[in-house]
Amino acid sequence: MKERCQPFCQNCGRSFEALQYLRRCPDCGGLIFFRYPPGGTFHPGRGIWRFRDFLPLPSGFEPVSLGEGDTSLVPSSIAGDLFLKNEWLNPTGSVKDRAMSVGISVARAMGFRATLNASMGSAGLATAAYSAKAGFKCAILVPQNAPFIRVAPMILFGALVIPFEGTIQDALDFVEENCSKWKIFETTTHRPSNPYQNEGTKTIAYELWEQLGFVPDWVFVPRASGGTLSGIHRGFLELQEMGLSSRIPRFVACELEPLNTFERALKEGATSEEEIREISSRMNEDIETIGVKLAHAFPVDGVEALKAIRDSGGTAVSLSDEELLEALKMLTRMDGIFVEPSSASALAGYLRLKSGGLVKDGETSVLILTGSGFREVHVLAPPHLSSSLKVHDRKQASSVLKEFFGDV
Numbered sequence: 354m355k356e357r358c359q360p361f362c363q364n365c366g367r368s369f370e371a372l373q374y375l376r377r378c379p380d381c382g383g384l385i386f387f388r389y390p391p392g393g394t395f396h397p398g399r400g401i402w403r404f405r406d407f408l409p410l411p412s413g414f415e416p417v418s419l420g421e422g423d424t425s426l427v428p429s430s431i432a433g434d435l436f437l438k439n440e441w442l443n444p445t446g447s448v449k450d451r452a453m454s455v456g457i458s459v460a461r462a463m464g465f466r467a468t469l470n471a472s473m474g475s476a477g478l479a480t481a482a483y484s485a486k487a488g489f490k491c492a493i494l495v496p497q498n499a500p501f502i503r504v505a506p507m508i509l510f511g512a513l514v515i516p517f518e519g520t521i522q523d524a525l526d527f528v529e530e531n532c533s534k535w536k537i538f539e540t541t542t543h544r545p546s547n548p549y550q551n552e553g554t555k556t557i558a559y560e561l562w563e564q565l566g567f568v569p570d571w572v573f574v575p576r577a578s579g580g581t582l583s584g585i586h587r588g589f590l591e592l593q594e595m596g597l598s599s600r601i602p603r604f605v606a607c608e609l610e611p612l613n614t615f616e617r618a619l620k621e622g623a624t625s626e627e628e629i630r631e632i633s634s635r636m637n638e639d640i641e642t643i644g645v646k647l648a649h650a651f652p653v654d655g656v657e658a659l660k661a662i663r664d665s666g667g668t669a670v671s672l673s674d675e676e677l678l679e680a681l682k683m684l685t686r687m688d689g690i691f692v693e694p695s696s697a698s699a700l701a702g703y704l705r706l707k708s709g710g711l712v713k714d715g716e717t718s719v720l721i722l723t724g725s726g727f728r729e730v731h732v733l734a735p736p737h738l739s740s741s742l743k744v745h746d747r748k749q750a751s752s753v754l755k756e757f758f759g760d761v
């Protein structure tokens with residue numbers, strides 16, 4: 354029989370069976386990572402499952418897939434040597450589909466038939482869609498003020514949607530408690546509660562390496578938990594371990610100005626979960642922002658992501674809503690790409706480092722465009738985008754057209 358992928362504890366080194374359900378190490382509480390049998394290759398075809406030799410689903414089990422991955426990488430018109438990785442093109446419109454395909458596939462192989470998550474949007478939507486595909490029962494806790502436009506597709510996918518009173522942390526604690534009580538798979542995309550899903554995220558690095566034909570100098574990633582950043586970083590580490598590349602890009606976490614946990618952690622030398630938690634405890638998460646998906650003071654994958662930033666020689670930038678909106682307008686008008694404001698933070702971060710001189714001419718940068726703007730149009734309501742959509746009769750329409758087009 355073919356060797357199987359082996360989960361192991363990063364702290365005490367204990368290894369586990371491929372399909373033993375794990376959150377943290379049952380002995381010491383350490384984080385779980387995976388080792389893969391030697392000789393793995395990238396297979397032909399499309400989507401993340403052509404990388405299955407490096408994903409934690411043992412051979413013989415069918416993945417639960419909606420066609421995620423193999424998103425396009427396009428050069429931007431905004432600057433030379435700037436590339437856009439279109440993760441918003443995934444089946445439910447976000448980067449989380451890669452993680453969810455792996456998570457639900459592993460869950461099915463382990464015999465689970467139900468999922469539970471607490472989510473502001475992307476992970477919840479992905480949970481609902483992949484659970485539907487797998488034939489699972491699914492429940493999602495959403496913030497009590499979650500807009501209906503975000504909740505409606507979850508309901509259509511057949512999920513039980515529960516608006517929940519309390520903070521994000523309260524909801525995550527509730528999810529963990531209930532998943533332990535029943536045989537329910539928690540689809541939170543954070544390593545401390547679900548080590549499987551982040552393995553899906555690392556396939557972005559494999560694709561970037563294939564699409565560019567080299568390793569970029571910089572990768573800009575919007576930051577909430579930090580898991581997307583650390584996942585892509587690990588993908589590059591693995592490419593190096595496989596002998597396919599000789600270096601790692603510098604990683605930049607793009608976060609919100611009022612919730613700049615990484616920026617402060619880098620300045621203050623914080624590395625441990627306790628130190629990161631202490632920094633985030635000084636912040637008020639209850640803010641008005643158009644970068645809704647980034648409104649997390651405590652990055653659950655912070656230890657791993659901060660290490661990735663430091664080891665790669667990267668940094669963190671914190672951005673205002675004005676910068677997010679400006680970046681969003683540049684992406685739409687110059688590149689014809691409509692992402693959500695949270696994702697536009699990647700461009701805002703790049704512009705900051707480029708104008709500050711840290712990103713040099715001739716260096717290649719990639720922006721991870723994590724989520725589709727079409728799902729988050731409501732956050733752009735006036736005053737963010739003012740419009741005068743009043744009704745015109747034929748004569749008025751002709752007159753405004755003439756003024757608009759001029760002598761085109």
Ligand SMILES: Cc1ncc(COP(=O)(O)O)c(C=O)c1O
Binds near residue numbers: 447474576582646
């Ligand atoms: C669209 C979008 N971008 C970025 C992020 C941040 O990802 P992470 O939590 O992995 O840092 C999220 C998180 O949900 C998201 O939905």
